[in-house]
Amino acid sequence: MLKYKIDVYDALQRKGFTTYKAKTTNLLSQNTLNKIKNEDTAITLKALNAVCNILEMQPGQLLEYVRDEEDEKKLKEL
Incomplete structure (x- = not known):
């Protein structure tokens, strides 16, 4: 499962990216x-x-992969 390493929403807000800017x-x-x-x-x-x-970040700075039970189950089915 992919998870965010940081609070991306907060980081976007700190950069001034608001819902208004999204629109x-x-x-x-x-x-x-x-x-x-x-x-x-x-x-x-x-x-x-x-x-x-x-x-101004790389994807690896934002996301990480963490194996969970669902991923483990799928792996066993291969």
Whole structure:
């Protein structure tokens, strides 16, 4: 399972990226911003690219992979 290493929503806010900017710049959709706020990592690569651009970070600085029970089960089914 992918997890955020940092509070991405907070980092975006500190960079001045608000819901208003999401609406006016079209860099991130409101839906994507809500996912990030709720720590949902199911965002598109286009959105991840935008987040990396805004925060001036690499994807590996934002995300990490942590194996959970569901991943373990899928691995055993291979």
